[in-house]
Amino acid sequence: MASTFETKATIATFGGKLLKLSHKSNATQTPMDVNLYLPPASNDRKVPVLIFLSGLTCTPQNCSEKGFFHAAASKAGLAVLYPDTSPRGADLPGEKDSWDFGEGAGFYVNATAEPWKKHYNMETYVTRELPEAIFGAFADKLDKTRVSITGHSMGGHGALTLFLKNPGMYRSVSALAPICNPSQCPWGEKAFGGYFGAGEKSQWAGSDATELVRAKLKSGEKLPCLIDVGTGDNFYNQKQLLPENFERAVKETGVEGVEVRYQPDYDHSYFFISSFAEDHVQHAAKYLL
């Protein structure tokens, strides 16, 4: 293991190890925490990696503790990588004033507006810097050619958009209760207005999963995508998620392979995430193994 990461904890769980890591990021100009679950199979051979992007307010700890991905990842032989949701400690004015903007709410984009653009470069961090660092440090355990991505809520937005923006980077994508059309919902309007500027609608569209389907994909093209949304999810019901808009774009574009499931009564919490974690691991495993 290279020395780019500090290992803060090594925890035995589900037959493998959960590593709590920290490193310095050039993309965000801050230290970044990241968790890595190594399944038992990683002792014998290189394993593929499923990246889990967390939602608003979360750190790498929440899903590591409550998401239940490790049970299925252990059986399938997948590593799970949990990046943080934003830079922390950048000390920008207003950074901690909202739970849905700034710290804990990086939206997996590269900010272009002041004062955010110096630190809030989560897209570069997640798609370039972190993979390079983690596949360098764990070259003996992780197979950098087999990577999939998933996420929850804001992290579901991140998974969908980073997949669509980076053809070939990930073998599959899935999302739990994702923000599907941020340009059209209050969370997205606030975040994109802040990180890009209120008038920069072309940049908004460039990081909006629904718009990206229309802009990037063609009829008959395959999008290996599983989405679960709970019908008891208060944010779904408040129209923050808008999965129907994403489905409409998929249908009107003629894209194939997308499955969107509406799960009766489930809410937005980790009780929902953990209930379907196995399905999302198995979805990724179909493309990774």
Place this chain on the structure above:
Amino acid sequence: MASTFETKATIATFGGKLLKLSHKSNATQTPMDVNLYLPPASNDRKVPVLIFLSGLTCTPQNCSEKGFFHAAASKAGLAVLYPDTSPRGADLPGEKDSWDFGEGAGFYVNATAEPWKKHYNMETYVTRELPEAIFGAFADKLDKTRVSITGHSMGGHGALTLFLKNPGMYRSVSALAPICNPSQCPWGEKAFGGYFGAGEKSQWAGSDATELVRAKLKSGEKLPCLIDVGTGDNFYNQKQLLPENFERAVKETGVEGVEVRYQPDYDHSYFFISSFAEDHVQHAAKYLL
């Protein structure tokens, strides 16, 4: 459902429902929170119940969120009942001064010393009052003739002692990192000294799993018991748990059916509990189904 319980939340998870309940307890003279997981099978027929007793500082929420008993309980068709770890709000002097005594640390005994004996009657609460209330309120969903018990740390002590003190009440017992010989460890000495009095050693022995094996069981008798302990558990290594003393009592008494497993590297946390939750559900299911 009878009106003895107030339902604070109903959460869809793993195909079933987690109910966050509250009721007034005569045993503790306080309101008591309790969680109940109902598997999907409980819609069609009465299901057996596995009681999970939590460890020091915990509420019914910790294991409900991080223990992942629901994944296996859903498949097996078991309900899981999570009592709290002590009365709360009794407002006794010193009740909140320690994390290992008083609030969050009731040790599943009936206190006999002042000022604790008015409220700290968790043994009566868990073995009499709560079952009567829950099987009354959920008479159409729960089978009161099929109950097993398990727990973690202080709750493992509770599971082992309540099983041994109440022949016929539970069909099986298991424990994760249990306090096995509280009379001989700092946690137990503090708790029993407080709840019973420093000199009341016969009462100490009457709530000590290792002593109960010697006092209650005979050679050849069957104790349907599974115990897991992590070798990286700091409390195990500090000799708070003393599973070897329990094993010695089992061996010297000639009791059969006890399996104690030492799990390499695992710690005392929910990362450990969740890793073996399925095994403990399946252990109970062998006797309940």
